[in-house]
Amino acid sequence: MDDNYQTYLNRLARMTLPETYKSQVQHIQESPKFVPAVEGGRKPVPFPGYTIITPPSEEDAANNSCYTNLQDCQEQILQQFPGLMVPVPPASFHVTLADLIWASAFLDATENPEFEVQLRSRIGQIFEQTQPLVSGGQPIKFQLLGLMIMPRAIGVSLVAKDESGYDRIVKFRRALYQNADLIGLGIEQQYGLTAHVTLGYFGDIPTDLDRDLLSDTISNLNLQWLDNPQEFWVKRAELRKFDDMTRYYREDDWPILEF
Numbered sequence: 001m002d003d004n005y006q007t008y009l010n011r012l013a014r015m016t017l018p019e020t021y022k023s024q025v026q027h028i029q030e031s032p033k034f035v036p037a038v039e040g041g042r043k044p045v046p047f048p049g050y051t052i053i054t055p056p057s058e059e060d061a062a063n064n065s066c067y068t069n070l071q072d073c074q075e076q077i078l079q080q081f082p083g084l085m086v087p088v089p090p091a092s093f094h095v096t097l098a099d100l101i102w103a104s105a106f107l108d109a110t111e112n113p114e115f116e117v118q119l120r121s122r123i124g125q126i127f128e129q130t131q132p133l134v135s136g137g138q139p140i141k142f143q144l145l146g147l148m149i150m151p152r153a154i155g156v157s158l159v160a161k162d163e164s165g166y167d168r169i170v171k172f173r174r175a176l177y178q179n180a181d182l183i184g185l186g187i188e189q190q191y192g193l194t195a196h197v198t199l200g201y202f203g204d205i206p207t208d209l210d211r212d213l214l215s216d217t218i219s220n221l222n223l224q225w226l227d228n229p230q231e232f233w234v235k236r237a238e239l240r241k242f243d244d245m246t247r248y249y250r251e252d253d254w255p256i257l258e259f
Helices: 007-013 018-027 061-080 103-109 115-132 163-177 180-184 209-224
Strands: 034-036 042-044 049-053 086-087 096-102 140-149 153-160 196-202 232-236 237-243 256-258
Touching: 007 140, 007 163, 018 140, 018 209, 049 115, 049 256, 061 086, 061 096, 061 153, 061 196, 061 232, 096 103, 096 163, 096 237, 115 140, 115 163, 115 180, 115 237, 115 256, 140 209, 153 163, 163 180, 232 256
Parallel strands: none
Antiparallel strands: 034 042, 049 096, 049 237, 086 196, 140 153, 140 232, 153 196, 237 256
């Protein structure tokens, strides 16, 4: 399901073209992951599950500069389009390396009281087996390509700087999604890799929203990275649990894979 390197580059490059933005802004939708709060604004709805991600920004000193720039970008969007986007807490910014299980599928799986223990154990075994295949002696270098507009969210896309780094990520994902024991726990690949950091989810979409202005704003925000390319280092993959889309947590003994 994951693309080869060149196809991946081409696909993500198309996602950051001005004409792509102009088309995508016509189809944005309110995200069901946040609902209006009594006190104003929006609050997250329960959306539990497990995922494999890079360490959240508050624990990722290696990418501090990059995350600071992304927070600035997030704030610019919020200022120009108040209420349109529900911001993700900057402390939880991260890159998803492999989706696992969430929402109703997770709730169904946890009817088995041993499910979470079994999941963590199996992921740990896969990490241990996969470590020699994906360790390259140095972290994998990505570069921010540009903002991306998804149907229910805004994020920033990333591309690996070279094919060998990209292939290490794909090998890791293949080891997960093709593992029979993990499949037996109800884990299956549903998405191809699109490395990104989510900045926020769409909230109130005004009927008179200036969609041309939104697409132009997104295009213009990308210009800041032409003269100041943002690098992002993928050093490790961590199994994390979440209760909603605002926080991703782990215990000290949960599996980690070092790239």
